[in-house]
Amino acid sequence: MEITSVTVRREEKENSRMKGKASVVVDDCLAIHDIRIIEGNDGLFIAMPSRQKANGEYRDITHPINQETRKMFEEKVLEAYKNAE
Numbered sequence: 001m002e003i004t005s006v007t008v009r010r011e012e013k014e015n016s017r018m019k020g021k022a023s024v025v026v027d028d029c030l031a032i033h034d035i036r037i038i039e040g041n042d043g044l045f046i047a048m049p050s051r052q053k054a055n056g057e058y059r060d061i062t063h064p065i066n067q068e069t070r071k072m073f074e075e076k077v078l079e080a081y082k083n084a085e
Contacts, residue, residue: 001026001027001069002026002027003024003025003026003072003073003076004025004026004027004028005023005024005025005028006022006023006024006025006076006077006079006080007022007023007080008020008021008022008037008077008080008081008084009021009022010081010084017038017039017040018036018037018038018039019037019038019039019044019081020036020037020081020084021033021034021035021036021037022035022037022046022077022080022081023035024073024076024077032048032049032062033049034049035047035048035049035073035077036049037077037078037081044078044081045074046073046074046077046078048060048061048062048063048064049061049062
């Protein structure tokens with residue numbers, strides 16, 4: 001599996017930890033939109049797209065199955081964020 005494209009939209013709002021959103025294309029055939037870029041206590045991290053359930057909890061719509069894949073997504077998205085204007 002290869003991430004073939006990353007597009008970042010910076011959305012820096014006052015008093016918000018969310019710094020932007022990203023769209024990722026995998027193997028030129030699968031697009032994942034609305035990956036959030038968040039400023040955490042230990043630096044930037046990504047949050048996969050999620051949906052709020054009836055009970056108020058959030059559930060990821062899509063997410064990496066293993067740590068290796070999560071790391072690949074995070075590295076590519078954060079690199080694109082840092083290079084975005």
